[in-house]
Amino acid sequence: MDGGGSERSAGVGVHPGVVPLSYLLGTWRGQGEGGFPTISTFQYGEELHFSHPGNKPVIAYSQKTWKLNSGEPMHAEAGYWRPKPDGTLEVVISQSTGLLELQKGTYNAQDKVVKLYSELVANASKVREISRVFKLVNGELSYVVEMATSLTSLQPHLKASLKKL
Amino acid sequence: MDGGGSERSAGVGVHPGVVPLSYLLGTWRGQGEGGFPTISTFQYGEELHFSHPGNKPVIAYSQKTWKLNSGEPMHAEAGYWRPKPDGTLEVVISQSTGLLELQKGTYNAQDKVVKLYSELVANASKVREISRVFKLVNGELSYVVEMATSLTSLQPHLKASLKKL
Numbered sequence: 001m002d003g004g005g006s007e008r009s010a011g012v013g014v015h016p017g018v019v020p021l022s023y024l025l026g027t028w029r030g031q032g033e034g035g036f037p038t039i040s041t042f043q044y045g046e047e048l049h050f051s052h053p054g055n056k057p058v059i060a061y062s063q064k065t066w067k068l069n070s071g072e073p074m075h076a077e078a079g080y081w082r083p084k085p086d087g088t089l090e091v092v093i094s095q096s097t098g099l100l101e102l103q104k105g106t107y108n109a110q111d112k113v114v115k116l117y118s119e120l121v122a123n124a125s126k127v128r129e130i131s132r133v134f135k136l137v138n139g140e141l142s143y144v145v146e147m148a149t150s151l152t153s154l155q156p157h158l159k160a161s162l163k164k165l
Numbered sequence: 166m167d168g169g170g171s172e173r174s175a176g177v178g179v180h181p182g183v184v185p186l187s188y189l190l191g192t193w194r195g196q197g198e199g200g201f202p203t204i205s206t207f208q209y210g211e212e213l214h215f216s217h218p219g220n221k222p223v224i225a226y227s228q229k230t231w232k233l234n235s236g237e238p239m240h241a242e243a244g245y246w247r248p249k250p251d252g253t254l255e256v257v258i259s260q261s262t263g264l265l266e267l268q269k270g271t272y273n274a275q276d277k278v279v280k281l282y283s284e285l286v287a288n289a290s291k292v293r294e295i296s297r298v299f300k301l302v303n304g305e306l307s308y309v310v311e312m313a314t315s316l317t318s319l320q321p322h323l324k325a326s327l328k329k330l
Contacts (some may be wrong), residue, residue, distance in 0.1 A: 019227035053238035060241060062227075076225060078243035079259040083320050092259040092288065094244040096223050099255050100265045102288050120287055123257065123267050 017057030017083050020109035024050040024059065024081075024134075028141050031068065032160025037152050042102065043068050046160055047139070050081070058082055061073065061093070091116055091132075099124045112136035126150050139164070182222030182248050185274035189215040189224065189246075189299075193306050196233065197325025202317050208233050211325050213306070215246070223247055226258070248272065256281055256297075264289045268297065278299035291315050304329070 014022050028048040035041040044065040051060045059081040065074040077113040079093035079101075091103040100123055105116035121127055129148040135142060145158040179187050199217040200206040209230040216225045223245040230239040244258035244266075256268040265288050270281035279299040286292055294313040301307060311324040 053241070053261075055237055056261070060239075060243070060261070062243065072220055076218065076223075076245070078225070078227065078245075080241070080243075080261045080263065082263055088264055091198075092263055092265050094259045094265070096221070096225070096245045098216075098247055098255055098267075099258055100259070100267060100287070102263075102265060102284075103276065120265075122265070122287060123255075124286055139274040 013054035014052060015054060015057045017085065018052055018059060019108060021059060021081065021083055021089075021114075022052075023112055023136060024141070025052055027165045028162035029165055030140075030160055030162035032065070032158055034158045036147065036149075036157050037155070038149070044074055044160075046069075046162060048162060061091070076128060083118060089114065089116065097124075101130055103130070105132075129154055178219040179217060180219065180222045182250065183217055183224060186224060186246065186248055186254075186272060186279075187217075188277055188301060189306070190214060192218055192330045194330055195325055195327035197230070199323045199325055201312065201314075201322050202320070203314070209239055209325075210236075211327060213327055216268075226256070254279065254281065262289075262294060266295055268295070269298075273282035294319055 016053060030046055032046050033041060033045050034044065045068050046065045049062045060080040061081055064076040066072060067074060076096040077093050082090040084090060089105050089107050093101040101118055102120035103116040104119045107114045116132040118130040121130060126149040127147055128150060131146040131154060132143060134143045140161050140163055142161040144156060146154050147157040148154040169201060195211060197209050198206060199209065210233050211230045214227045226246055227243040229241040231237060241261040242258050244256060247255040249255060254270050254272050258266040259260050264286065266283055267285035268281040269284045272279045281297040283295040286295060291314040292312055293315060296311045296319060297306045298306060305326050305328055307326040309321060311319050312322040313319040
């Protein structure tokens with residue numbers, strides 16, 4: 001037994017519950033831009049990775065970002081996307097900042113749109129709510145993250161566009 | 166800029182806050198045994214991975230387990246270990262089951278013992294508390310996970326011993 005728990009790529013051994021989201025499986029890389037009323041706008045490089053154990057309706061998700069000019073690591077997060085039989089989607093994420101998210105939402109397999117909204121944000125000093133919308137447009141995966149804090153209502157924080165490697 | 170956010174191994178570019186835990190950095194593999202009053206005892210293969218972005222006092226943690234006879238994937242979890250300047254340790258974990266953990270605890274750099282206890286367990290139907298103790302003994306990393314549920318007080322659930330690859 002070398003390794004075990006091997007991860008499958010899209011189309012091979014995908015659990016039926018994951019098929020509608022199988023277009024995500026793989027590694028995506030690109031650039032994003034962040035901002036918020038309380039901070040300056042910034043750019044970042046990003047890599048997203050979605051993988052799948054094949055035998056369970058779960059997608060493992062990991063993300064990291066870096067400064068474009070130096071490559072210095074910035075943010076990272078990891079978690080699991082859990083499509084449900086009723087067509088809803090549950091996502092759990094832990095962030096390198098210590099923040100924890102439980103997100104609930106929906107996916108549209110035909111339009112390749114995923115909409116998530118935080119049911120729980122824990123261990124954050126200021127963040128109260130987070131929404132995430134992912135869209136596949138012309139083969140590029142784009143997302144918008146909105147955030148609400150103790151000072152500011154829900155509004156855009158991050159947006160990026162990524163190409164599959 | 167290829168990749169960015171490169172991860173460092175122990176001893177190279179380790180953030181001062183991570184030095185006391187740098188013995189963890191790398192990949193560990195071995196076997197474990199699980200049990201609980203409400204389930205049958207079971208064995209599993211396991212791989213743990215600890216990595217470090219170098220510029221921040223954070224260790225990225227990921228784990229996966231598999232059935233020993235077939236290699237079929239079982240559990241997976243991922244998160245971040247965040248050593249604090251006051252000598253305490255905060256750990257956030259998301260699990261493939263959807264469970265989220267915020268753990269707080271301590272580490273003893275000389276004895277290479279880490280003790281963690283859940284401050285928050287979220288999105289679990291039965292689990293109420295989780296404690297995790299990691300020890301390095303004769304170069305092997307062993308751990309014990311204890312769990313309390315709505316039916317059962319805190320008691321051993323998982324134990325494993327892992328060698329660094």
